[in-house]
Amino acid sequence: MAELLDDLSGFEFEDLMEDVFRNLGYENVRQSAKTSDEGRDILMEEVVDGTRQAVVVECKHTASVGRPVVQKLHSAVATYSFQGPKRGMVVTTGTFTNPAEAYATQLRANDDPHTIELLDGTDLRRIGDEIGLDLYNGRIEILCDETLRPYDPSRGVHGPVWDAFRDVENIGIDTVPEPTASVDFQPVVQITADTDATFETSVGVVHRERGTDRFTLQADRGQPREAQPTISQLVADNMTRRVELDQEQLAETFDTVETHRFGQTETEYKDWAVDRIRRKRTTTVEYTGDNNVTYTKTCEPNLSDISIQAIDPVYLPRIRQTVTLHDYSYSYEYYNAGPSRTTIENGIHRCVQCDDTAADTYTYCANCGSINCGSHIETERLEGTPVCTGCAKTERFMLSKKYFYDHENLGAFRQEYEQMPLQSKLMENKPLAGGVVLTAVLLLITLSISMGVL
Numbered sequence: 001m002a003e004l005l006d007d008l009s010g011f012e013f014e015d016l017m018e019d020v021f022r023n024l025g026y027e028n029v030r031q032s033a034k035t036s037d038e039g040r041d042i043l044m045e046e047v048v049d050g051t052r053q054a055v056v057v058e059c060k061h062t063a064s065v066g067r068p069v070v071q072k073l074h075s076a077v078a079t080y081s082f083q084g085p086k087r088g089m090v091v092t093t094g095t096f097t098n099p100a101e102a103y104a105t106q107l108r109a110n111d112d113p114h115t116i117e118l119l120d121g122t123d124l125r126r127i128g129d130e131i132g133l134d135l136y137n138g139r140i141e142i143l144c145d146e147t148l149r150p151y152d153p154s155r156g157v158h159g160p161v162w163d164a165f166r167d168v169e170n171i172g173i174d175t176v177p178e179p180t181a182s183v184d185f186q187p188v189v190q191i192t193a194d195t196d197a198t199f200e201t202s203v204g205v206v207h208r209e210r211g212t213d214r215f216t217l218q219a220d221r222g223q224p225r226e227a228q229p230t231i232s233q234l235v236a237d238n239m240t241r242r243v244e245l246d247q248e249q250l251a252e253t254f255d256t257v258e259t260h261r262f263g264q265t266e267t268e269y270k271d272w273a274v275d276r277i278r279r280k281r282t283t284t285v286e287y288t289g290d291n292n293v294t295y296t297k298t299c300e301p302n303l304s305d306i307s308i309q310a311i312d313p314v315y316l317p318r319i320r321q322t323v324t325l326h327d328y329s330y331s332y333e334y335y336n337a338g339p340s341r342t343t344i345e346n347g348i349h350r351c352v353q354c355d356d357t358a359a360d361t362y363t364y365c366a367n368c369g370s371i372n373c374g375s376h377i378e379t380e381r382l383e384g385t386p387v388c389t390g391c392a393k394t395e396r397f398m399l400s401k402k403y404f405y406d407h408e409n410l411g412a413f414r415q416e417y418e419q420m421p422l423q424s425k426l427m428e429n430k431p432l433a434g435g436v437v438l439t440a441v442l443l444l445i446t447l448s449i450s451m452g453v454l
Helices: 010-023 067-078 098-109 121-130 159-166 229-241 266-280 407-418 422-450
Strands: 027-031 042-048 051-060 086-092 116-119 134-136 139-141 180-201 204-218 256-259 283-288 294-299 306-325 328-337 340-346 362-365 370-373 377-379 386-388 393-397 400-404
Touching: 010 027, 010 042, 010 051, 010 121, 010 266, 010 306, 051 067, 067 086, 067 098, 067 116, 098 116, 116 121, 159 306, 159 328, 180 229, 180 266, 180 294, 204 229, 204 266, 204 283, 204 294, 229 306, 229 328, 229 340, 266 306, 328 370, 362 386, 393 407, 393 422, 400 407, 400 422
Parallel strands: 051 086, 086 116, 180 256
Antiparallel strands: 027 042, 027 306, 042 051, 134 139, 180 204, 180 306, 283 294, 306 328, 328 340, 362 370, 377 386, 393 400
16 A cells, blocks of 8 residues: 555645545545644544544554654644544554554543544555545545436336337337437536635624535546536436446346446546635625725635535436438437436437428328428328428429329329319319419409499
8 A cells, every 4th residue: 555655745645535534424524724734634523323523634644653643643633623522543554653553542441532543554455445446546546336327117218219209290109110229327426515714804704605515527538527507407316316337237228338437536526626616606805994994805715614525426327229210210319317317419309301400390201211390291192191302202283292102103193183174183283273263253253243243
């Protein structure tokens, strides 16, 4: 362990241990100010038998820790202001001397109210294994085995696709072939942090900044970046309903399964969140001094004012399903969390002729397999069913364009048309037929008037 962490500075080791303790379940884990910490590097809390108590931690990135360090921490714990029980902990990448261990043992034997726990490099390696984290180069690589549900078990993996096809006219769900389905597990991290900052001047407190912030970060390769609001909401609403990421079982459900590693360490995600919160919660206030002069003060929270409460990793399934109908393939892509999802691409509700994705209705053309908006779907003259303008064969009859599935249907109607009486032919263009009737009526009225009948 010591060799693994040799390249770290003392401050970097404190960053590492803050992440470790948070993963161990301690609460309100935060670092003291980098200067004048009085032997208190990390402050945190735990609940034991229903009682909340403080834990004061001293971090020593050295080969050996002696008794004076333990004694100093004991004094720091005793003088630490906390309403409740408190204890100490010394953490090192190296080992403890025999006098240091004897001093900590004697405190416990004497039932001292401020006992000191000692964790050496071997303990750190064991803890890393227990919490499922890989300590490498002094950093914590996030290893996650939980995911939001890639599909709703009550409806099956293809439920979202069937929902989309139900909104398409002229096609039944039972006639749609089973889609191919792939799942891509995207790493995300939800960070929760509390801020408690007080700003004072010679006239007293001029501003307090308190509150909780929560961020959802897309955590693949590259710099941490905040997820879109719809994705953040999807994750937040479903974090309590996570399941184990069982790739073997998922391979039986999906055609392909891919999982991405988390691109950054816990420390880097934490640093991103702290920087973001400091900028977000920095404000300028005005106050009146003792001399009745108005002053302005920029109030920016310190690092020690921000406490990261949780860095919660989980996988967010990105599903892509594809349905092939005759000459066309339709993709439906979305992030999923059990019965909830947010759509990335809906290729089912898209006109193949003009790419319209905002039409009121879409209609399926069984002749070629296309899905079309209202501007690109017509009624096939011979069979009276929908046909798209992309595949239809057309010809004008009585100046009206007619649409047919193929040349065979067109030829069949042409023969039928030739046998029609004039009035039937006229009805193939109802506006024209109506115009002829109207013209005849007007002529009749005009003739009647000229003959004095009317």
